[in-house]
Amino acid sequence: MVSSLRQHYERITAAQAAADAGDQVMQGDAYHLMQAQLWEDYRRLKSVQSVERKVEIKREILPNYAEYIDGVLDAGRGAEDEVLMRVMLWRIDVGDITGALPIARYAMQHQLDPGEQFQRSTAAILAEESADQALALGDDDDSMLDALVEINELIDGRDMHDQIRAKLHKSLGNGHRARGDMPDALTHYQRAFELNDRAGVKKDIERIEKALKKQAEEPSQSEQPEPQTNTSPQG
Template sequence: MASSIRKHYERVTAAKAAGDAGQAPMHGEAFELMQAQLFEDYRRLKSIQSVERKIEVKREILPNYVEYVDGVLEAGQGAQDEVLMRVMLWRIDIGDIEGALSIARYAIQHDLDPGEQFQRSTAAILVEESADQALALAEDDDSLLDALREIDTLTDGADMHDQIRAKLHKALGNSHRAHGDVPEAIAEYQRAYELNDRIGVKRDIEKLERDLKKQNQTEPEPDTKSGNGQQPITSPAPEAKS
């Protein structure tokens, strides 16, 4: 385990490299060391066939990039950085959507390119990969709902296939439903269906609309009377003084 002094050094050197790079592609010793580490870790992951084992390995290696990422986010000015983008994706892969968001905010602000191998924009990757993970995670997690909402806001207006955006709205619908917010769940499912009528939410919409209708029918009328149906007693107004 790296010492606190070593961690501080890694963060400081990463921040300096990011500051020196400006808006040009990342370079410098700190970046080159992380790039070499990334290459080795990527080779290791490619040699593993089990998806479950890949996730375990990603959980194991991601802490090695924390100081570098923190340094770049602290001083970066938008330099293209394949290490940063790969770490964002790996964080999503292990279900750490909040951790990925810390990078995504920076990446989208500076319009970072994820690389030709992804064939998608940063916004599209963030939406699709996060939605896929959310659909497999515990839907009643408050932090998950907050993260999905932020992703929706962060990528609002970004161009991507409708099918990708539909996944996000389905995940949002699931999360709202798990929290008991039926009207919001219906609205998200309906938006998902508008974007992709094969997204698999039609029955969810129908069931929730039935449930909401029953709920509205069984709710008692608000009691506008006071006491046993009598008008409330009020004190007589004081006489005006002459």
């Protein structure tokens, strides 16, 4: 188990490396040590075929990067960082979207490039990978909704394929519906359909529109006529 003193040292050296790098490319011993660890872990993951087992390994190794990541986020000024971007993706891969958000905020603020190996922009990675994780949970799970809402705000105005953004809106629709926010769910489902008519939300739209229409047609309790009070004198 890593001692608290060692953790503190890793965080401080990472912060110093990030500060020294400015907005260029990460350098320094702290970064190169983490980069070497990243390559070793990446080779280990590549040797495994089972997706389930890959997720288990990522959960096992992610704590090894925690102090480095915290140090970079504390003092970084936007240096390109392969380790940082890979850890962000791995956190999403294991379903820890909330844990990926601090890196996502930093990456979007400084417009970091995820690297050629990803073949997508940082915004597209955040949208698609997070949506995939949320959609895999099913329609009745809202545990990722708050994180998805923030991701949708972070990527606002960024260019990406419509199909990717549609997938994110579908996952937002699912989350709002699970939470009982039907008007918000409908808005996101409709946006998903506008972006991609094959997003698989048509029936969701129809069901919610029908439910909201029925709700609107039912008189509220306040609109019910007041019961008549018998004011005739008692015999």
